[in-house]
Amino acid sequence: MALIVQKYGGTSVANPERIRNVARRVARFKALGHHVVVVVSAMSGETNKLIALAKEIMRDPDPRELDVLVATGEQVTIALLSLALMDLGVKAKSYTGAQVRILTDNSFNKARILQIDEDNIRKDLHAGNVIVVAGFQGVDEAGNITTLGRGGSDTTGVALAAALKADECQIYTDVDGVYTTDPRIVPEARRLKSITFEEMLEMASLGSKVLQIRSVEFAGKYKVKLRVLSSFEEEGEGTLITFEDETMEQPVISGIAFNRDEAKVTVLGVPDRPGIAYQILGPIADANIDVDIIIQNVAADGTTDFTFTVHKNELQKALGILKGAQAHIGAREITGADNIAKVSVVGVGMRSHVGIASLMFRTLAEEGINIQMISTSEIKISVVIDEKYMELAVRVLHKAFELEEA
């Protein structure tokens, strides 16, 4: 008898029929004697519909009220799934984020979980209930409704699994696991039986949209056993996210990730003096804009160029902030571009293998793809290229690193 947290995304609960399917799956786990906590997203399309409604009324909706609005999406789903479970004769009880008390900070639209009071859930679990929790939402110290930002339901699932010390956190989605890359781009892409947390972190942050990055960080931090599965298949073991030492042998490269949601900001001709990076990125961070790649090249003639990437949606905001500070920074020019894409090769095995970078760069060069930026970590190499070459780059790299289905 285990305690299992299952998370179902929007497509898995898109309509009453699918909600009934989820209920049947949950009921099977319950019938095996497991304690089950289910975390659900809003029915697919609902969140976007609510946001569109808000924007129809106010172009740039107030963040607090936007959270009040979109939090209703998950609240609808928890009630419907609880009803579907009861209809199967399974005892169930729904919880909003505030009812669990998933305490977050007060950064509306992108709140972070501070603490979870799991006592009530545990009591209701032991009384034989399946617990159905609204993903993506919480409540701040003052009682305001908050949301964790897009994809936050995964984070809710993992955080609950950590708080409850669950045996496994199963993330049900519309894919049946983590692939070497997106099968829509490379049909030969192969499902991985397991992947390390570190690799998953890179894969997720780099745009393999199977799991939300924060949920993976959480899972790693609290050692939550995470499994990605399809909610549309009865069988299948999905992909297990492992700690590195659990796997005997690592392939050199696990997959090719990509992301076309980023834009680059370049600050040209800034004085090469201490503190300049902070002067540029401080105001960006203050505005709560997430920055991904940051590159500063060696200085020449006493000035240097500074480039970083942000989400496309925040490019204009970032440019506005920097242009306001341009005189203070002493930059010659500030430019932005959103026609870029990031492509990365990821694998814990690359640590002990040389030649990964050179194979990657050679492969791209052979296709005439120009590299605009390069960024590396222990287990990944990322390049920023023109967006129009992204799919080509992913395909040739997948082949070059021999990731195809055997």
Place this chain on the structure above:
Amino acid sequence: MALIVQKYGGTSVANPERIRNVARRVARFKALGHHVVVVVSAMSGETNKLIALAKEIMRDPDPRELDVLVATGEQVTIALLSLALMDLGVKAKSYTGAQVRILTDNSFNKARILQIDEDNIRKDLHAGNVIVVAGFQGVDEAGNITTLGRGGSDTTGVALAAALKADECQIYTDVDGVYTTDPRIVPEARRLKSITFEEMLEMASLGSKVLQIRSVEFAGKYKVKLRVLSSFEEEGEGTLITFEDETMEQPVISGIAFNRDEAKVTVLGVPDRPGIAYQILGPIADANIDVDIIIQNVAADGTTDFTFTVHKNELQKALGILKGAQAHIGAREITGADNIAKVSVVGVGMRSHVGIASLMFRTLAEEGINIQMISTSEIKISVVIDEKYMELAVRVLHKAFELEEA
């Protein structure tokens, strides 16, 4: 500078354009220097849509989960109206029932308000905000979401007005006041400038759907000045609900009310012994079924007949309960009928006038309308008749009591 509570129903907030209209009206009151608390219903159609969704999943939805579900309707509206106010440059802040802390009992789907913590609202009001509160919902002692039942947003408005000691509670609806009867049935129906609380109570409970009965009870109990107005007209003073002593002279009859939502249950041939009424109605009350008219006629041959009316939706449930108890009660037969309607003449003036009843019965007799049941109170006389004669009865009574537009 006054403190005004305004309540807007579902049709007044049915879409973004109407929500903007409400925001403009609220902004005008705010600009006059008033403190304004706004209570809103779900956008019209939303509650029914949510209930239909629930029934698609579970035929007889669990009451707790149904409340979690339908409470989202008002939560959407408070966010949207707050955004619309902000878009006009008016500071606004939304509150769910749980956030105000509108404490109710735990009778899901038909909860009663026990207490309102108005401290936070008052603080936010004095900080210059318009407060937008979700009608119809509350929270019980254990933190469960509850709803007050259909029309409960009026009750929320009045209860808030009482808690805040507001100067006036304005109920905006799709009619511009209280009429002598429904103008759709009698085109000559006339808007009343004022009506007493007692009359309003009878009018509301008898099916003039302008105000929900509980809100009127509340308003009377806490002496809240209540005004019914149209949300679609810029001008107009609506109908003021007064305490009797405020008005100099009362017309004999204020209006003709009607209700076709009731069904009758007849228990035939019960032993005429003490306690029999309790044996019949006790189990009905235990099942939380509201009973309206109750009639027991004098006994003959040691047995008596007992008739009462319930909401049509609860007829089958009531019949089921009584048939289960038939042997215990010792009744010969239990029957039900839902093809009935109740028509009432209402007026505080009738207390001092004889002849109202006889004019009513004669008028109906002249049209050949058979009276099945009669029930009277200090200020109203109700008859139950065949549903198909209801509109005719209302028209001829309206004429007989000379209620037409002057």
